[in-house]
Amino acid sequence: MSIKNRKNFPLPERPKHAFCCVNGTLIVSDKRNNCVYFINTDGEIMEQIDHYPGSIAQNDKEHIFITDSEQGTISVFDYTGKWHSEIKFGKWQKLPKCISIMDDKLLVATRHKILLCELKLK
Numbered sequence: 001m002s003i004k005n006r007k008n009f010p011l012p013e014r015p016k017h018a019f020c021c022v023n024g025t026l027i028v029s030d031k032r033n034n035c036v037y038f039i040n041t042d043g044e045i046m047e048q049i050d051h052y053p054g055s056i057a058q059n060d061k062e063h064i065f066i067t068d069s070e071q072g073t074i075s076v077f078d079y080t081g082k083w084h085s086e087i088k089f090g091k092w093q094k095l096p097k098c099i100s101i102m103d104d105k106l107l108v109a110t111r112h113k114i115l116l117c118e119l120k121l122k
Helices: none
Strands: 015-020 026-030 035-039 045-050 056-058 064-068 073-077 083-088 098-102 105-109 114-118
Touching: 015 056, 026 064, 056 098, 064 098
Parallel strands: none
Antiparallel strands: 015 026, 026 035, 035 045, 056 064, 064 073, 073 083, 098 105, 105 114
């Protein structure tokens, strides 16, 4: 797929993580630009979010979860890149590394631990 850049966002230069949402939206994190791109099914960049690039997952309620291991958080967005909330885990360094979601459970792999959390989104 060729990426179309109609909003003059910088193009992804060093992708780190990628995720395909159930509606076809592609989410790509870019290590070089320290951002995350939301790309529609036509290959057009819809949104660029300044966010340290990390692991990406989606729950069954169409929320997108993106990790930021530098801040120790997981940010929650919708398909358009609109921010909804943030999950904080404390002051442990270098977490979360990787996430996975099934039903209302969030599995988080950190540098030294594996956490299983129950999701309660409003």
